[in-house]
Amino acid sequence: MGNNMQFLLSGLSIGGVYALVALGFSMMWSVARAANFTHGDIFMLGGVLTVAMFAAGLPLWAAAPLALVIAMVAAAAIERFLVRPFNKEANAIGWMLTTIAIGVMIESFATATYGPLPRPLPSPLAAEPIFVAGAGVFPQELLLPAVAVLAMLALYVFQRYTRTGQAIRAVATNRVAAGLMGIDADRITMFVFAAAGGLGALAGLLIAPVIQATTTMGLLIGLKSFMIAIISGITNPAGVVAVAIAFGVAERFIEGYLSTSARDAFGFTLMILVLLAFPQGIFGRKEVSKV
Amino acid sequence: MNVSPRMTVALTLILGVGALAFLPWWGTVFDSRFPTSFELRIVLRVMIIAIVVIGLNILVGAAGLVSLGHAALYGFGAHVAALLAVNAGLGFVPGLIAAVLGTAVLGAILAYPSVRVRGVFLAVITIAFGLVFVNILREWVSFTGGASGIPGIPRGELFGMRLSPAQRDGFIYYYVVLFFLALAFALQYTLLFSRYGRAMRATSQSENASRALGVSVIRTRTLAFVISAGFAGLAGGLFTYLSLFVNYESFQFNQSIQFLLMTILGGAGTLLGPLVGAVTVFWATVLLQAFEEWQTFAFGLMLLIVLFAMPRGIVGSLQDLLARRGARPRMRETSDWPHWTPELEAVIRPIEGRPDAVLKLEGLTLRFGGLTAVDNVDLAARPGTVHALIGPNGAGKSSVINMISGFYKPAEGRILLMDQDVAGTDSAAMAAAGVARTFQNTELFGAMTVLDNVMVGFHSRYQSGLLRTLVRVPAARWEEAKMRRQALALLDFVGLTDFADERAGALPFGHQRRLEIARALALQPRILLLDEPAAGLTHGEIEDLIRLISLLAEKGLTILLVEHHVDMIMAVSDHVTVLDYGKVIAAGTPRQIQDDPRVIEAYFGHAAPGAEARAEAAGGTVDVSASAANRGAAE
Numbered sequence: 001m002g003n004n005m006q007f008l009l010s011g012l013s014i015g016g017v018y019a020l021v022a023l024g025f026s027m028m029w030s031v032a033r034a035a036n037f038t039h040g041d042i043f044m045l046g047g048v049l050t051v052a053m054f055a056a057g058l059p060l061w062a063a064a065p066l067a068l069v070i071a072m073v074a075a076a077a078i079e080r081f082l083v084r085p086f087n088k089e090a091n092a093i094g095w096m097l098t099t100i101a102i103g104v105m106i107e108s109f110a111t112a113t114y115g116p117l118p119r120p121l122p123s124p125l126a127a128e129p130i131f132v133a134g135a136g137v138f139p140q141e142l143l144l145p146a147v148a149v150l151a152m153l154a155l156y157v158f159q160r161y162t163r164t165g166q167a168i169r170a171v172a173t174n175r176v177a178a179g180l181m182g183i184d185a186d187r188i189t190m191f192v193f194a195a196a197g198g199l200g201a202l203a204g205l206l207i208a209p210v211i212q213a214t215t216t217m218g219l220l221i222g223l224k225s226f227m228i229a230i231i232s233g234i235t236n237p238a239g240v241v242a243v244a245i246a247f248g249v250a251e252r253f254i255e256g257y258l259s260t261s262a263r264d265a266f267g268f269t270l271m272i273l274v275l276l277a278f279p280q281g282i283f284g285r286k287e288v289s290k291v
Numbered sequence: 292m293n294v295s296p297r298m299t300v301a302l303t304l305i306l307g308v309g310a311l312a313f314l315p316w317w318g319t320v321f322d323s324r325f326p327t328s329f330e331l332r333i334v335l336r337v338m339i340i341a342i343v344v345i346g347l348n349i350l351v352g353a354a355g356l357v358s359l360g361h362a363a364l365y366g367f368g369a370h371v372a373a374l375l376a377v378n379a380g381l382g383f384v385p386g387l388i389a390a391v392l393g394t395a396v397l398g399a400i401l402a403y404p405s406v407r408v409r410g411v412f413l414a415v416i417t418i419a420f421g422l423v424f425v426n427i428l429r430e431w432v433s434f435t436g437g438a439s440g441i442p443g444i445p446r447g448e449l450f451g452m453r454l455s456p457a458q459r460d461g462f463i464y465y466y467v468v469l470f471f472l473a474l475a476f477a478l479q480y481t482l483l484f485s486r487y488g489r490a491m492r493a494t495s496q497s498e499n500a501s502r503a504l505g506v507s508v509i510r511t512r513t514l515a516f517v518i519s520a521g522f523a524g525l526a527g528g529l530f531t532y533l534s535l536f537v538n539y540e541s542f543q544f545n546q547s548i549q550f551l552l553m554t555i556l557g558g559a560g561t562l563l564g565p566l567v568g569a570v571t572v573f574w575a576t577v578l579l580q581a582f583e584e585w586q587t588f589a590f591g592l593m594l595l596i597v598l599f600a601m602p603r604g605i606v607g608s609l610q611d612l613l614a615r616r617g618a619r620p621r622m623r624e625t626s627d628w629p630h631w632t633p634e635l636e637a638v639i640r641p642i643e644g645r646p647d648a649v650l651k652l653e654g655l656t657l658r659f660g661g662l663t664a665v666d667n668v669d670l671a672a673r674p675g676t677v678h679a680l681i682g683p684n685g686a687g688k689s690s691v692i693n694m695i696s697g698f699y700k701p702a703e704g705r706i707l708l709m710d711q712d713v714a715g716t717d718s719a720a721m722a723a724a725g726v727a728r729t730f731q732n733t734e735l736f737g738a739m740t741v742l743d744n745v746m747v748g749f750h751s752r753y754q755s756g757l758l759r760t761l762v763r764v765p766a767a768r769w770e771e772a773k774m775r776r777q778a779l780a781l782l783d784f785v786g787l788t789d790f791a792d793e794r795a796g797a798l799p800f801g802h803q804r805r806l807e808i809a810r811a812l813a814l815q816p817r818i819l820l821l822d823e824p825a826a827g828l829t830h831g832e833i834e835d836l837i838r839l840i841s842l843l844a845e846k847g848l849t850i851l852l853v854e855h856h857v858d859m860i861m862a863v864s865d866h867v868t869v870l871d872y873g874k875v876i877a878a879g880t881p882r883q884i885q886d887d888p889r890v891i892e893a894y895f896g897h898a899a900p901g902a903e904a905r906a907e908a909a910g911g912t913v914d915v916s917a918s919a920a921n922r923g924a925a926e
Contacts, residue, residue, distance in 0.1 A: 037414075082595075090497075093351075093356070093411070096411065100359070101594035102591065108584065108587040108588040112584045112585055220422060223422065227415055227419055230408075230412055230415060264423045264427070265423055265427055267423075272401070272416070275404040275405060275407075275408070275416075276404045280408065
């Protein structure tokens, strides 16, 4: 029983990470029908930059926001210079290749400068575990799913009630028509990529005190989150967050009762099967292709 | 200077295979230390990798899909061969066959679910697969040996010969690998220049047009990935019998990126690209070894530079350069159309039997959410007639066309094609069953030649399957030649013969419309659906189009025409159905329709009592689309 509670709690935590990163994929995909393929590296930067700047003597309250800003600028630059010029025609694949290339560069650059080993980040919320039904957990861990749900709700409110948010929805629905209504679709897209980068980096710096930040933590998290976004129906933020958190919990249980490799094998097989059963994702709606 | 692909292949095979075959004996003949057994091993490794890259080239270059899991597929093939050799005592040939087939099947399992939704998702699935694959190899120690891998794989044997690359065994394994490389290279050529290769390129350029021409996008993409995976499996098997030891280290994500870099740098979609790319990148790896941890960074940077500076890769850029230098700019001659020739009798034929209607719609209904776009429509198109479907903008005409051609699934009602209910059938299957269509906004395969555009239209009419096509049995060659002749006849029919080798995207608009009609006719359709074929054409072109449509009907083809242009409707149609708000409001001969008060009301609204008289006075030349647009604006 205590074990199960432990699995549940840490599953919620990793699920929160998936949710934040996957939410970014969902946002990017909605407006651009493309994404920063190595969004996972933006997530990594959030954690790694905070640790590096904190180690360089910056106080935490300055290092964390600064890391967020740098990650967002990087995400915006990736959109402007690597996605936009390579996403001109339908079925374009250039953006995939350019963002993978930059991802490889970011990761190896970080590894060469920051070091290959995980480095810890102190946090007031990860100092003393609290106990829930016999399972120990850092408050920091529980912060993640809460932040993910809040981010999703904030996104909803933002898209519903602000001018920029409505412009985002317009671009997501019909880019050309949005352009004709005077919306600068390119700027909106860049803004969304930056915002998505911000959410990803936020997940990175929030999880850093729990798992210790490494430069290689982005690849797998980014990828799984992209797959989670796909199987949940990539343009549905609430669905993405729900599936991501459920997936995180399921993973922890499989890992706990079987093994780490079983976790990944199961997770992957599950995703393929879900995609077979729901081609548009669990909560996705079929895009009506206008002929 | 223009080198035909056929010549490229022949030259490469003769010169390349010759040079590579001689290489091991260089030292003996010229009495030098070169090549040492170490150097030969490197050449062997590059040859094996080139086989993977050739496979990836088919996927990326032709089908326009990305795989970031090819290292894992390569590793899968290697492990299948290794495990079967060690645990089941399987020999070289059966082991290799198992590696190819096993990897191909795995490819199908990976590709089918993901390409059903979007081609892009395949990239995500393949990376994930790659990571999981390596994880499993590392953790499942009892089966794969973990980090210590699978050692002690017995050397392969073939006809009693030891398959070793050493000189004392006559470099025999070296020649085995060379044989497979040459085979892979030849298969790449026969595939890319067959209907399958064309179908792959077509799906990467326009999914809708592919489906309308009877090319199933999902099947074509899955096929591309399966073939590509088969090549990776073959290379994996060859690798196993070279190194006699496998573990996960050779098959990690970085290796997948390298394969992709080789494909792009060499020139995706070109024949020689994979070879050039494999050699260049492998060589760069050796040079970059000195950079240690910055090596991966350098690969990322290289990929980025290539994408910006040379998106067509080394071979592609060279080809462009040669083409530009050799090009003599000339005016292309547009011929008169329609131009009927006896050749066309084989393509455009009256339908067999004498059904009273080729196409019959019964109670056809389509809803988008709460909106009923098409409401209980009945229609019967009689053989060899032109049936016009008219109505104001938004009346549901295109929706009807989209349902007949299988792009939309009707909510209710029946679509009878030659008395068989086909409602809800997938669009590619509808096209293969003889429903051809054009698009309101032309959908050509812009980067393919004019001739290839028409050739895609013949896809579903070929008899030769994949194997026969790849091996180029005489029947398959003959068939390809026949289709080519018919395609040229169709181009001649619409006056585009002189444009056959031009890129379709470079044609002027009117010519694009003609090409789209020729391409649709390649399906040898039972019924041809024309969706506003006159839109955007000049007056002269419209007159030609009218003659073309009448001629086709005279030759026995049944045509369903959606059009706004009144002159054209009056001139060509035998029967007219008028839609408004999704409902049939009138049907009859053009004359009857013209005088029908309900039709006049639909177009001009209530406040136009004089409309009828005006239409008469103008001799029926009122441009209905303009009036309909006015109505739309007023709403």
